[in-house]
Amino acid sequence: MSEEKNVLSRRTVLKGAAIGGAGLAAGSALSAGTASSASAAGADIHWTTRGGGATGDAIAKAVNDAFTAKTGTKVIAQQVNSDDFQNNFAQIMQGSPDDAFGWMAGWRSNHYGEAGLLADVTAQNKALGKSLPASAVQAATNPVDKKQYIIPTTYYPWGLHYRKSMVKKIGMNPESIVHWDDLIKMMSLTKKNGLVAYAMGDKQGWEAMGTFDILNARVNGYKYHIDLLNGRAKWTDAKTKETFKYFAQLIPFMNPNFMDIDWDGCRDLLLQKMCGAMMMGSWFANDFKAKSQKDYDDLWVVPFPEINKAHGIDTIDAPLDGISVAAKGKNVEGGKALAQFWGSKEGINAAIGAGDTNIYVSKDFDTSGYDAFGKQKLAVLGSAKNIMFFADRDSRGDFAGPILGPALQSFMKNPKNVNKILENTQAQWEALPKN
Amino acid sequence: MSMGMVQDEKYRNNQKRKDGFISLFIGIFAFVWIFPILWTVFTSLRPYNDVISYGIFSWPRHINFNNYINAVKEMHIGIYLTNSLIVTIPSVILTLFFGSLIAFVVTRYQFKFNLWLLLLFTAGNMLPIVLTYIPVFWMFLWVGDLFGNRNMLYNNYAGLILVHVGFQVGFATFVLSSYMKTIPKEISESAKIDGANVFRHYWNVILPLLRPALAALSVLMSTWIYNEFFWALVLMSDDSKRPITSALRRLQGQYVTDFNLLAAGAIIAASPTVILFFVLRKQFIAGLTLGSTKG
Numbered sequence: 001m002s003e004e005k006n007v008l009s010r011r012t013v014l015k016g017a018a019i020g021g022a023g024l025a026a027g028s029a030l031s032a033g034t035a036s037s038a039s040a041a042g043a044d045i046h047w048t049t050r051g052g053g054a055t056g057d058a059i060a061k062a063v064n065d066a067f068t069a070k071t072g073t074k075v076i077a078q079q080v081n082s083d084d085f086q087n088n089f090a091q092i093m094q095g096s097p098d099d100a101f102g103w104m105a106g107w108r109s110n111h112y113g114e115a116g117l118l119a120d121v122t123a124q125n126k127a128l129g130k131s132l133p134a135s136a137v138q139a140a141t142n143p144v145d146k147k148q149y150i151i152p153t154t155y156y157p158w159g160l161h162y163r164k165s166m167v168k169k170i171g172m173n174p175e176s177i178v179h180w181d182d183l184i185k186m187m188s189l190t191k192k193n194g195l196v197a198y199a200m201g202d203k204q205g206w207e208a209m210g211t212f213d214i215l216n217a218r219v220n221g222y223k224y225h226i227d228l229l230n231g232r233a234k235w236t237d238a239k240t241k242e243t244f245k246y247f248a249q250l251i252p253f254m255n256p257n258f259m260d261i262d263w264d265g266c267r268d269l270l271l272q273k274m275c276g277a278m279m280m281g282s283w284f285a286n287d288f289k290a291k292s293q294k295d296y297d298d299l300w301v302v303p304f305p306e307i308n309k310a311h312g313i314d315t316i317d318a319p320l321d322g323i324s325v326a327a328k329g330k331n332v333e334g335g336k337a338l339a340q341f342w343g344s345k346e347g348i349n350a351a352i353g354a355g356d357t358n359i360y361v362s363k364d365f366d367t368s369g370y371d372a373f374g375k376q377k378l379a380v381l382g383s384a385k386n387i388m389f390f391a392d393r394d395s396r397g398d399f400a401g402p403i404l405g406p407a408l409q410s411f412m413k414n415p416k417n418v419n420k421i422l423e424n425t426q427a428q429w430e431a432l433p434k435n
Numbered sequence: 436m437s438m439g440m441v442q443d444e445k446y447r448n449n450q451k452r453k454d455g456f457i458s459l460f461i462g463i464f465a466f467v468w469i470f471p472i473l474w475t476v477f478t479s480l481r482p483y484n485d486v487i488s489y490g491i492f493s494w495p496r497h498i499n500f501n502n503y504i505n506a507v508k509e510m511h512i513g514i515y516l517t518n519s520l521i522v523t524i525p526s527v528i529l530t531l532f533f534g535s536l537i538a539f540v541v542t543r544y545q546f547k548f549n550l551w552l553l554l555l556f557t558a559g560n561m562l563p564i565v566l567t568y569i570p571v572f573w574m575f576l577w578v579g580d581l582f583g584n585r586n587m588l589y590n591n592y593a594g595l596i597l598v599h600v601g602f603q604v605g606f607a608t609f610v611l612s613s614y615m616k617t618i619p620k621e622i623s624e625s626a627k628i629d630g631a632n633v634f635r636h637y638w639n640v641i642l643p644l645l646r647p648a649l650a651a652l653s654v655l656m657s658t659w660i661y662n663e664f665f666w667a668l669v670l671m672s673d674d675s676k677r678p679i680t681s682a683l684r685r686l687q688g689q690y691v692t693d694f695n696l697l698a699a700g701a702i703i704a705a706s707p708t709v710i711l712f713f714v715l716r717k718q719f720i721a722g723l724t725l726g727s728t729k730g
Contacts (some may be wrong), residue, residue: 080674080685
């Protein structure tokens with residue numbers, strides 16, 4: 001009797017669960033069905049803005065509206081957090097991705113392009129024609145399959161930042177920090193004044209790569225650096241060790257708490273006149289402007305000084321951003337058309353009209369309105385003939401962050417261990433899966 | 436007599452000293468706990484420029500509510516709050532419903548596999564959710580493709596609700612079953628004798644008695660699901676469908692993050708749970724001690 005009841009009760013439970021589950025599924029099918037049919041009927045294009053807050057939304061709206069006005073195709077835009085998008089990129093691209101989005105050149109587009117997640121936009125780059133400099137197109141090309149998975153749009157320089165007034169105060173000319181010896185002299189004098197001479201914050205592990213990149217390029221040249229980051233040269237080579245000898249010279253001039261602060265900790269040091277120089281991407285000038293115009297006018301950026309005459313200052317870290325198209329989006333052709341529009345003169349002008357302060361690679365980009373610091377940024381970019389994208393885009397993703405970052409951290413903590421650290425780095429590179 | 440008085444006094448002094456120590460300790464710990472929150476409030480009232488120009492520990496030059504005004508403007512708070520409610524309310528109701536059903540069966544009836552069933556649900560609780568992320572992701576896509584609509588579960592509220600229910604129902608079962616064990620067997624027996632069928636037994640007899648436990652659990656679960664960020668991030672590709680925790684991510688830039696604005700946003704996003712806690716404080720504490728006085 002009671003057993004029978006038990007059986008019944010189990011059925012009731014199961015039935016309840018089934019009804020609940022079916023209800024859920026039906027509900028979802030209903031709501032999703034309407035959404036998907038709507039986007040399939042019209043040839044709408046979906047667009048993702050990577051960060052940027054209200055300004056980012058405004059820029060996307062301006063460009064996409066201009067596209068709609070020109071072609072009559074509606075663009076549905078959304079904004080996502082830049083880090084979240086980057087960290088979940090593979091899953092997002094395999095799920096139901098938006099058709100076009102801002103993305104990064106280098107390993108991050110080449111790798112996902114090869115994996116079949118990004119669409120080939122070689123034809124779109126060709127259509128943009130002469131407005132794109134050959135170097136930018138070259139930089140956007142996957143060296144393996146020679147296809148392009150990104151339409152290059154903007155970039156920014158990594159350079160040595162300092163305050164002109166502080167350099168004058170120690171009796172040097174802020175316009176002529178051009179040689180390694182100048183930098184050493186500047187740092188020594190700054191240190192004598194009781195300040196941090198070379199601001200470093202490497203809590204996240206990527207910040208010090210900027211210093212390493214440029215030192216290696218200055219000492220051994222662009223080609224060796226790229227070879228090293230892609231396994232064609234060794235971390236245990238004498239040439240690599242030479243770079244680390246220069247790196248070791250910088251360490252006594254750094255703030256001892258470099259493991260505790262982020263890049264913005266360094267910026268605060270410079271903003272508060274507590275450090276002499278800082279090697280960083282030039283993206284924070286607005287923070288100086290926000291403090292006062294005087295502080296902004298005081299800020300200066302120069303190419304990292306020359307070390308080896310053979311290479312001069314011919315190389316710079318200038319990460320290139322652009323527009324990519326999802327291969328598994330619902331409207332790949334529409335995405336390509338929209339991506340091309342973002343790289344065209346009309347698109348660029350619409351973006352700048354909406355408050356975009358980025359430097360575009362396009363020759364159609366008008367820089368006549370630039371102030372002194374903006375012009376200097378362009379000059380720094382123009383000084384180099386080889387463009388690196390930063391170690392974490394020039395090398396594979398499972399090497400830069402997880403292996404090189406910690407290696408640089410332990411080197412700065414204990415520079416005497418350099419040989420062991422480099423051996424370790426090389427061994428870890430060799431242990432990576434070949435793909 | 437006088438001896439006793441002295442002893443009493445000694446005892447009282449001793450007690451006083453002990454109380455003093457305890458108060459001191461509680462004070463220190465309370466301060467340690469409350470300090471980050473106070474610091475967040477302090478940070479949220481200062482302009483960003485003030486902090487980066489003069490340092491985090493500098494004396495504030497300006498104190499105002501501008502960060503709150505900007506945060507509300509930037510966060511699109513209405514959309515995200517609605518999303519949070521769309522996800523949280525059905526998740527909590529379904530979790531409690533399924534949890535109580537299972538708990539009812541495993542405590543009111545004797546099956547051989549009762550203990551195993553309970554263990555299974557509790558053990559599932561121990562699994563770190565990040566481990567299950569990729570399988571869940573592929574399963575959602577696969578189920579969607581099976582029905583010809585990729586977004587049936589992935590990038591859909593229903594999928595998110597399902598995941599929350601799936602991961603919370605184990606804990607709900609565990610708590611509800613240990614609470615149900617405290618309900619005397621005689622009640623069930625008399626219900627059966629009076630001719631109640633299984634569902635009536637569950638719905639009209641046991642469920643009303645579960646009310647305090649359900650109230651406590653619903654408060655706990657609402658807080659957890661409301662604060663959840665991971666699943667919403669990985670299973671929703673449309674930002675416009677993500678919950679309030681995602682609104683905070685809007686305030687973080689690619690390079691530059693205004694931490695003062697973020698602090699204001701965090702306080703705004705946290706306030707509903709804090710208010711919920713103060714309104715339902717009793718249930719919350721009951722929830723923490725639930726089942727600890729099992730008979």
